[in-house]
Amino acid sequence: TICYHEDFQEMVENVIAWNRLFELHSELIFQGRCAEDVMKAQNEGRTAIIFGFQNCSPIEDDIGLVEICHQLGVRFMQLSYNNQSLLATGCYEDDDSGITRMGRQVIKEMNRVGLVVDMSHSARRSTLEAIEISARPIAITHANPFFWCEALRNKTDDVLKAIGDSGGMLGFSLYPHHLKDKSACLLEDFCGMIARTAEMIGVERIGIGSDLCQNQPDNVVEWMRNGTWSNERDFGEGSAGLAGFPEQPEWFRDNRDFENIFSCLRKTGFSENEVERIAGLNWLEFFEKSFGP
Amino acid sequence: TICYHEDFQEMVENVIAWNRLFELHSELIFQGRCAEDVMKAQNEGRTAIIFGFQNCSPIEDDIGLVEICHQLGVRFMQLSYNNQSLLATGCYEDDDSGITRMGRQVIKEMNRVGLVVDMSHSARRSTLEAIEISARPIAITHANPFFWCEALRNKTDDVLKAIGDSGGMLGFSLYPHHLKDKSACLLEDFCGMIARTAEMIGVERIGIGSDLCQNQPDNVVEWMRNGTWSNERDFGEGSAGLAGFPEQPEWFRDNRDFENIFSCLRKTGFSENEVERIAGLNWLEFFEKSFGP
Numbered sequence: 094t095i096c097y098h099e100d101f102q103e104m105v106e107n108v109i110a111w112n113r114l115f116e117l118h119s120e121l122i123f124q125g126r127c128a129e130d131v132m133k134a135q136n137e138g139r140t141a142i143i144f145g146f147q148n149c150s151p152i153e154d155d156i157g158l159v160e161i162c163h164q165l166g167v168r169f170m171q172l173s174y175n176n177q178s179l180l181a182t183g184c185y186e187d188d189d190s191g192i193t194r195m196g197r198q199v200i201k202e203m204n205r206v207g208l209v210v211d212m213s214h215s216a217r218r219s220t221l222e223a224i225e226i227s228a229r230p231i232a233i234t235h236a237n238p239f240f241w242c243e244a245l246r247n248k249t250d251d252v253l254k255a256i257g258d259s260g261g262m263l264g265f266s267l268y269p270h271h272l273k274d275k276s277a278c279l280l281e282d283f284c285g286m287i288a289r290t291a292e293m294i295g296v297e298r299i300g301i302g303s304d305l306c307q308n309q310p311d312n313v314v315e316w317m318r319n320g321t322w323s324n325e326r327d328f329g330e331g332s333a334g335l336a337g338f339p340e341q342p343e344w345f346r347d348n349r350d351f352e353n354i355f356s357c358l359r360k361t362g363f364s365e366n367e368v369e370r371i372a373g374l375n376w377l378e379f380f381e382k383s384f385g386p
Numbered sequence: 387t388i389c390y391h392e393d394f395q396e397m398v399e400n401v402i403a404w405n406r407l408f409e410l411h412s413e414l415i416f417q418g419r420c421a422e423d424v425m426k427a428q429n430e431g432r433t434a435i436i437f438g439f440q441n442c443s444p445i446e447d448d449i450g451l452v453e454i455c456h457q458l459g460v461r462f463m464q465l466s467y468n469n470q471s472l473l474a475t476g477c478y479e480d481d482d483s484g485i486t487r488m489g490r491q492v493i494k495e496m497n498r499v500g501l502v503v504d505m506s507h508s509a510r511r512s513t514l515e516a517i518e519i520s521a522r523p524i525a526i527t528h529a530n531p532f533f534w535c536e537a538l539r540n541k542t543d544d545v546l547k548a549i550g551d552s553g554g555m556l557g558f559s560l561y562p563h564h565l566k567d568k569s570a571c572l573l574e575d576f577c578g579m580i581a582r583t584a585e586m587i588g589v590e591r592i593g594i595g596s597d598l599c600q601n602q603p604d605n606v607v608e609w610m611r612n613g614t615w616s617n618e619r620d621f622g623e624g625s626a627g628l629a630g631f632p633e634q635p636e637w638f639r640d641n642r643d644f645e646n647i648f649s650c651l652r653k654t655g656f657s658e659n660e661v662e663r664i665a666g667l668n669w670l671e672f673f674e675k676s677f678g679p
Binding site: 098100150153154155156157176177178179182185186187188189190191193194195198201202320321322323324325 | 391393443446447448449450469470471472475478479480481482483484486487488489491494495613614615616617618
């Protein structure tokens, strides 16, 4: 994630900070720009970090910045975060007017340069319209089905089906506010939900989104929720009593716990090939067809 | 007008250019910041220029910039131009979802510092909600009634009545695209429309908005319509065959023609006091109660 509310210049500062990390820790990480970089990372025992925007704020009101962001290596851009943006409506607004005039233009431009439309935080109608308007498959990189957990951020059946029918991708979230029973969510329940979703939209259309905010201080979640748009304090999916990052479920505390999910998926009845698809092959295929012109 | 699509820094550049003009031509113009400045201008035979935004783009996504803009002397801000903004929906969008989450916060902040909410280019529902949410009367600085000329920019009866009932102001536009028969509009017809509006919402609630773009080159209207939001060319209220500024009606070619309107208003049946109200006293009263905390 390179931005939540940053404008273009502020986003560039975040890229500068990442460039410094790539330079200092080149034995561990490098910037991923294409699907092949994922294979390269695996071969070299490193991690390819691919930039994504949680908001469209860095393109400001200038459609020319779409291509500039792609040139900087950004490969996913949400058309809105939780609030209304210049392009689409966020899931926390009372009303959703769909994709705006500028939004239609920007989707076309994103399709042209190979910047993936991500509707993880957008509202229902905006998401359905984005799927329809986009000439290329889009992604919901991190959210869960609403049928399993009725969070505003989770997606209704019609949205899931539209993503599946259009060749898009859904990445399951492990952020407790998107999980049934939140931090107390059971691993078996999570994998059962994955099985039900696979039946609904196809095992080729799903992957892990994680939404893991590992070792981030609480001022990060404050910025995510409040940015600079309000003089009041917004608790988003949290509450005054639970204002910080919620506790991760005990079976997914950090990035070393992915194997817990994969072994439970095997027990749930997925074949080895299906587990590999969910674990990363589906995303790899999606990257191959999505990141270039 | 200090902005159509400018961000904060670009807007500041426009203020810098005006500051230079105020310095170079101090015998003619100065910056108006309060109602008394209008009286001062009249006494000194000069013109007080009061800054207004046609868009909320200069506050970007930062509510703290509302007070900063007021400190720079801005006294009117539209919550949206023709497109969806972060605050409200513009009149050219297909759907109008009303005032956004950020919009509610910003209206409260504008009320606090004394920056007038202007809904001239906003869509119907957003305008009705802004009137309801704002604790202080708002303005439609330049538009005409839809009953007289069915332009997207003109206002329906319910919006006019809500403005009147709330103590707001409507400034009549003289931009040909908002006039019945456009450039061929008759002065008597224009004044008849004013009489009908006065009957509907009260003679205290109306004034002149003019929307006069005197001696502006056509690249100004190009910027107004297109900004940087689209890769296609938008003709707004114009058309490919009439892409530039339309011709003014022959009875209002420039700022020296105001007297044509006032004398026709007298013939239409308005009293001298009523003509004075429409000619400026109503705006002056509105300025007195609107420009400070």
